[in-house]
Amino acid sequence: MTDFGTTNKTPGDYLAAADREFAAGNHDGGSVLLTQSVHCALARLAEEVGKPAGTRDELREFAEWLDRKHGTEDGWHARNLRTANSFRDNAVHSFLAPEDMELGRPLVRDFVERLLSYQKADA
Secondary structure, three states, X not given: OXXXXXXXXXXXXXXXXXXXXXXXXXXXXXXXXXXHHHHHHHHHHHHHOOOOOOOHHHHHHHHHHHHHHOOOOOOHHHHHHHHHHHHHHHHHHOOOOHXXXXXXXXXXXXXXXXXXXXXHHHO
């Protein structure tokens, strides 16, 4: 079981650390941190609404719940979670081209920002 929500780090902390790693040429480390930013944001939001989010499956189920809640039947939240997870998977298996990472990074950052806006709106 992964403990996504209990660290003192914020999604923004993970994004900043990911940016530093990518800038230093450490794409694997940056990819893992980028994924952690999404997991952290999802876990914190899930905690606020009383949903479990301690595993990858629970995070996926929560993203699907967000799709239903926000009327994004096209699976926007779940799709963006898969994109974020592909960064972490790439750190292990190296299947993404650098150009694909550059295209995907802004999508993941936008996803984190959207998740953070939900937290602010519900606060």
